[in-house]
Amino acid sequence: MDEARMVEARMVEALDDLNPAPRLLMGPGPINADPRVLRAMNAQLLGQFDPQFRAYMRQTSQLLRAVFQTANRATLVVDGTARSAIEAALVSLVEPGDRVLVPVFGRFGHLIAEIAQRCGAEVRTIETEWGSVFPAEVLEKEIRKHQPKLVAVCHGDTSTTMAQPLADLGRVCREHDALLYVDATATLGGMDLPADAWQLDVVSAGLQKCLAGPSGAAPLTLNARAEERIVRRRHTEQGLRTSDAVDGDGPPIRSNYFDLAMIMDYWSDKALNHHTEATSMLYATRECARILVKEGLANAFARHARASTAVTAGLQAMGLALFGDQRHKMANVTGVLVPAGVNGEKLRRALLSHFGIEIGTSFGPLHGKIWRIGAMGYNARPDAVLATLGGLEAVLAGEGFKLPRGAAVDAALAVYRESAG
C-alpha cells in the first residue's frame, strides 16, 4: 500500500467508535476501575473556584486523611499519574546537594533514586536482591552511616511483588533527623500503612491499584515536619503575587508544576491559583476514597489478604512456584515463576485472547522469568480470582504443561469458603 492510502486507511480506523474489548485486568496495575468511580467521572465539570468544587476538594482531603490514616492538614492530590507525586515530593523536599538515601529492592527504588538525582541530590543507594527486602537493622545501620537528610523508599515494589516493612523506619529517621518519604502507589488501601502511627513524613500513591480507580491522579500527604522544609522554599509565582506575599529564605523549588508549596496554597483556604484542576480526576479520587472509607480500611485489607491467599493457593495447586520471600509478599500482587519449557509471553497472549484476562510480565533481572498476578482494588474479588486461575490453568495445559485439572480453582474456592465459614 502506498503512503497516501496508508494514511487514509489509518484515518478510517481512527474514525471508528471507541469500543474497548471487555478485559479483566489482573496484572500489577492498572486494574479495572470500580464502576462507581467511572460514574463519578461522568459528573458535570465545575470551575476550580466554584464553592461547590472547593467543597469537593475539602471532602477529598478529608476522605484521604482516613485512607492515609493521618491528621495531616496537607493531604491533597497531585494531578498526574503516581510518578507525578513522587516527583512533587522529591523536587519539593530535596535541595540541591542534600544527601538522600534510597533503599532499592526493585525497579521503583531505582526510579526514586533517579528522580532524586535529577533533583540535584547526592544520592546514596543500597540494594538487595530482587525478591527480598531489607531487615530493619540494615536500614538503621545505613542511616547511621550516611546521615541523609531524606530517606526515600518504596513500600510495595510491584516489580518484585515484595513489601518493605516500614513500621520502625520513621522512628529511626527521626532519631537521625532525616525525613522519610514513602512511595505507597501500589499498596495504599490494600495493605496497612498508618502514616501517623509509623511516623511517615510524606506518603504518595496513585489510583490505579488498590484504590480502584483509573491512573491520572496521585494522592499525597505530608506532615508538619515536611511542610516546614517545603515552606521555607516557597516562592509565589510572579503573576499571582499580592503585596503581602512573603517568600521563604530557602532555594526555590526547581519545578513549577510540582511545587508543593504552591500546590498546598492552591488546596488551602487561600485557594491561590496554580494549575487548572483536573476536575474529573478529582471526582474519581473522591469516589475511590469514599468507597474505601465506607468499606472500612480493615475490611479492605482483609479482602486483599484473602485474595492473595486464594491466588497463591491456586497457583501452588497447579504446581507452580511462587517468587520471592513469601514473608514479605505484597497482599495485592503475586509473583510466580514461569515454568521451564513454557513461553511466558505466548501464554499471556493466549490468556488475553481466549479469556480477556491480562496478567503482568516482568522486567529487569526478572524479565521473562516471572508473571505478576494482581488481585487488587475492584478486582480483589472471588469471581475475578477464580476466573483468572481457571483461565491460566487452561492455557498452561494448552501449552503442554502437566497439571492437575481443576485443582487451582478448588484450592482458591476452599480459601474463600474457609474465610466465609
Ligand SMILES: Cc1ncc(COP(=O)(O)O)c(C=O)c1O
Ligand atoms: C510502586 C510503584 N511506584 C510508582 C509507580 C509509577 O506509577 P505511574 O505509572 O502511575 O506513574 C508504579 C506503577 O506501577 C508502582 O507500582
